[in-house]
Amino acid sequence: NYRTFELIRRVGRIRRWARAGVRRAKVWTGALVRVAKRGLRWLYYRVQLRLPMDERLAVYAAYWYRGYSCNPAAIYEKAKVIAPQLHGVWVVRRGAEHTIPAGVDYVIAGGRAYLRTMARAKYFVNNVNFPNHVVKRPGSVHVQTQHGTPLKKMGLDQMEFPVGAANMDFEALIARSDRWDFLISSNPLSSQAWERGFPGAYEMLEIGYPRNDRLVRATEADRRRLRAELGIPEDRKAILYTPTHRDYRSDYRPMFDLHRFVAELGPEYVVLLRTHYFYEPGEGEESDSVIDVSGHPCVEDLCIASDALLPDYSSIMF
Secondary structure, three states: HHHHHHHHHHHHHHHHHHHHHHHHHHHHHHHHHHHHHHHHHHHHHHHOOOOOOEEEEEEEEEEOOOOHHHHHHHHHHHHHHOOOOOOOEEEEEEHHHEEEEEEEEEOOOOOHHHHHHHHHEEEEEEEOOOOOOOOOOOHHHHHHHEOOOOOOOOOHHHHHOOOOOOOOOHHHHHHHHOOOOOOOOOHHHHHHHHHHHHHOOOOEEEEEOHHHHHHHHOOOOHHHHHHHHHHHOOOEEEEEOOOOOOOOOOOOOOOOOOOHHHHOOOOOOOEOOOOOOOOOOOOOOOOOEEOOOOOOOHHHOOHHHHHOEEOOOHHHOO
16 A cells, blocks of 8 residues: 555655654754853853962973873972972872872863963963963962973974974964973073973073982882882882883884893893873783783882883983
8 A cells, every 4th residue: 555655655754854853953952051061161260360379389290181290290299398388289180080199279271260270370380281271360479390301302392393283283382382481491401492382481400300309319118118009029120211202103112122132131131111191000011020010100210110211212312
C-alpha cells in the first residue's frame, strides 16, 4: 500500500528532524551556557580589578601552571625568609595540585579564587608569560624569571623561521612582554638574546638563576640522601641524560640505544633519564640500568645526585 508506505516515511523524516533539532538545541544551549559562564567570569575579574590592590599578595606560577618548580619556587622559598609579610599564592592547573608542597597556598587556574587573586595581587612571578587576559594594574610588579639559557631561537628571533613559527602571534607576545618590570638573566649571552627576542622597557637583572643556588649550597649529606631517594646504588655512577625537545617530534623517542649505551659502559654505571617537560612522564624506558626520573619535581636534585651530565642540546648544561 503506497499511501501507507509514504505516510510512514514522512513520519520517519519528521522524527529524524525532531531528534536532530533536539541535538542542535542541546549543542546551542551548551555553547550559550559556556559563553555565559565565560562572560560572568570576565565580569567578575573586571569588578575585582576595581577593588584595592593587596600590597602583600604575591602570585607565583611556572611552566604554564604545571606546578611548583624552577626559579619561581626558589624565589617563593627565599621570600618566606626575607619578606615574611608577603602572602604567596601559587597558580596551578587542575590535576597539578599534587606538586604543591604541604603548607603552600594555591588556586586552580580559571576558578573564582584564581580571578580574584590575579586581579588583586601586587607581585607576579613566573618563568613563562601569564595568559593574554591578565591585566597589569598600575603599581603591580611583574618578574619574569625565564627557565633556560637561549641556545635556540626565542621570541622575535623566531620570525626568521616562518614554518617553525607558524602558530606564533608575535604581536601578542610583545604585549605580554610589555607587562614585565624585571627580567632575570643568568649570563651575558642570555641578556643579549632576551633583549633581542623580547624588546621592552623592563629592567634586566643579570644575577644568575635563583634555582641554581642549591647547586652550590648542596652538601655531601644532601647528595647521599637524594641518591637513596632516586634508587641509585651506592657502588654505581649516575649519568643524567636530559634530551631537549625536538620541534619535529610530538612524543619522546631516544636519540640512541640507551640500554646498549649502558651495557657498553659497564655495570658500574646507571642512566637517569629526564625527558623534556613537553612530554608526559613515563614515556621513557626503564630497566636495572636506566631510571626514568622525568616525573621528579626538581631537576636541581637530579644534578646534585648525578656524577655526569649528557645534555643532548638541553640548556641544562649551563
